[in-house]
Amino acid sequence: MFLVAACTQEKAADTPGATLGTAAPTTTTTDPYAAPNPIDVAYVNRVLAGLDAVLGDVVRLVVVSRTIPREAADRLTALYGTDASLNLRLDSLSRDVAFRLNDFKQQPGNPTTIVWDLISAGPSCVFARVTRDYSAVAASPSAEPAVQWIAVVPLDASRDPGRYNRTGWSFVYDGFEPGRVPPQVDPCAGR
Amino acid sequence: MRRALATGLAVVSLSAGPASAQIDVPPSRSTCGDSLTRTAIDCLGGGDGSGEFGGGGVPAGPGIVYVPYPRLVRGENGDQCVETGYYRAGSPVPSDVAPPEVPRADRVPGDDPFSIYYEEYPPCPAREGEQPQPRSPAEWAARFWEEVLLPAPMPYIAPGWAITGKLAYLETRGETTKAYRAETPFGPLVIDATGTYYVDWGDGEQSGPHSREGRPWPEGEITHDYVWARTYDITVTQRWVATWSVGGDRGTLRQLATSGTIDDFPAREIQAVVRTRPR
Numbered sequence: 104m105f106l107v108a109a110c111t112q113e114k115a116a117d118t119p120g121a122t123l124g125t126a127a128p129t130t131t132t133t134d135p136y137a138a139p140n141p142i143d144v145a146y147v148n149r150v151l152a153g154l155d156a157v158l159g160d161v162v163r164l165v166v167v168s169r170t171i172p173r174e175a176a177d178r179l180t181a182l183y184g185t186d187a188s189l190n191l192r193l194d195s196l197s198r199d200v201a202f203r204l205n206d207f208k209q210q211p212g213n214p215t216t217i218v219w220d221l222i223s224a225g226p227s228c229v230f231a232r233v234t235r236d237y238s239a240v241a242a243s244p245s246a247e248p249a250v251q252w253i254a255v256v257p258l259d260a261s262r263d264p265g266r267y268n269r270t271g272w273s274f275v276y277d278g279f280e281p282g283r284v285p286p287q288v289d290p291c292a293g294r
Numbered sequence: 295m296r297r298a299l300a301t302g303l304a305v306v307s308l309s310a311g312p313a314s315a316q317i318d319v320p321p322s323r324s325t326c327g328d329s330l331t332r333t334a335i336d337c338l339g340g341g342d343g344s345g346e347f348g349g350g351g352v353p354a355g356p357g358i359v360y361v362p363y364p365r366l367v368r369g370e371n372g373d374q375c376v377e378t379g380y381y382r383a384g385s386p387v388p389s390d391v392a393p394p395e396v397p398r399a400d401r402v403p404g405d406d407p408f409s410i411y412y413e414e415y416p417p418c419p420a421r422e423g424e425q426p427q428p429r430s431p432a433e434w435a436a437r438f439w440e441e442v443l444l445p446a447p448m449p450y451i452a453p454g455w456a457i458t459g460k461l462a463y464l465e466t467r468g469e470t471t472k473a474y475r476a477e478t479p480f481g482p483l484v485i486d487a488t489g490t491y492y493v494d495w496g497d498g499e500q501s502g503p504h505s506r507e508g509r510p511w512p513e514g515e516i517t518h519d520y521v522w523a524r525t526y527d528i529t530v531t532q533r534w535v536a537t538w539s540v541g542g543d544r545g546t547l548r549q550l551a552t553s554g555t556i557d558d559f560p561a562r563e564i565q566a567v568v569r570t571r572p573r
Contacts, residue, residue: 162330170410171366176374186368187338188325193366193374195329195336198381201363201407206331214330241331249328278327281337286325 159213181263212239228291254290435538496526520561
């Protein structure tokens with residue numbers, strides 16, 4: 104509608120007989136999550152930002168409702184590629200809710216995950232050491248960025264019928280082993 | 295490692311006790327993750343990820359106390375359900391939350407974190423070989439609600455067929471309210487359920503909600519006008535909502551549904567034929 108109005112105004116300003124533009128501008132859209140070859144750090148950071156946004160949406164739904172509404176659970180299901188990783192996050196959120204979300208900001212933003220080291224990257228799996236900054240979510244300023252490891256694989260569309268996750272990737276590993284060490288087995292091995 | 299439960303108590307102690315029931319804890323730890331505020335670390339199979347407890351699972355010892363909390367999980371069938379998790383009292387998270395289990399003298403009625411989940415999700419089914427042990431009034435109510443036999447509509451349209459262009463009166467032949475009672479360790483449980491009808495008339499039209507029973511002509515309010523003479527599959531769905539109360543606790547339960555059908559219901563066409571008698 105805005106474009107139409109702008110064109111109309113431009114035409115009105117023309118003098119009679121003036122030649123108008125001959126071709127309408129074309130718009131090309133590019134998928135920001137189309138994987139480059141080879142997959143690089145910039146791309147993985149872009150994907151992680153998209154996944155962080157989904158997680159931020161979940162946090163905001165939970166903070167507003169003071170529970171885990173079905174939409175939040177569905178968004179989380181779209182974010183995690185395995186039920187084990189999903190349930191780990193659900194457990195953590197459930198306990199946060201039981202504690203009345205005391206440690207959350209009233210208006211939380213997104214966590215921020217940045218690649219520290221791209222350990223392996225391919226079209227079927229990406230494994231990286233990352234830092235995750237929780238300061239936009241946590242009320243306490245002591246929530247410093249934490250080192251952890253992530254592995255993402257192409258999203259199984261059946262886990263995201265609501266199309267909440269537009270990145271095309273989902274976590275199959277998101278965390279660390281006891282003692283905050285990397286997984287002993289490469290989560291991408293065999294993928 | 296085994297975790298001991300004290301059914302009906304506010305906390306779960308891992309110190310060995312002869313009166314305690316016991317359940318198995320997954321034997322190994324694996325992936326851990328920070329909570330979203332980085333105030334806690336959660337690990338698959340329990341533990342806090344610090345490595346403090348060596349072999350994994352839930353640490354046990356005299357004086358270690360666990361508090362139950364409702365935990366949403368995605369079950370094996372792909373649906374979300376609510377089970378009971380436990381956090382270690384006092385660490386690593388604040389301990390200013392009242393233990394949610396009853397009966398306990400210092401328990402505040404209505405302070406039941408299980409309630410909010412059962413408005414939307416069912417309780418997880420008990421594991422094979424285990425009996426469910428509800429930890430709160432809300433869990434008792436939710437488990438009972440999943441097991442009650444709700445009335446189902448038995449729809450009928452007299453006299454067994456309809457006439458196109460004339461209203462068909464659907465009789466629901468069900469119940470719109472139902473009360474259930476049960477005894478629980480927390481006191482008498484009362485569930486008041488209310489059903490509302492929704493009708494799929496089989497010709498692409500739907501109607502509802504209908505809060506009253508469908509009745510025959512002329513007082514019935516659930517009616518439909520079929521246009522074409524053919525047969526239709528009519529489905530009547532009754533959506534049930536319910537509230538529960540136990541003593542000073544109360545809450546809402548998730549919606550359930552029952553249904554009834556009329557298969558191959560005929561709508562017939564009647565044509566008027568005017569004859570003139572020859573003189």
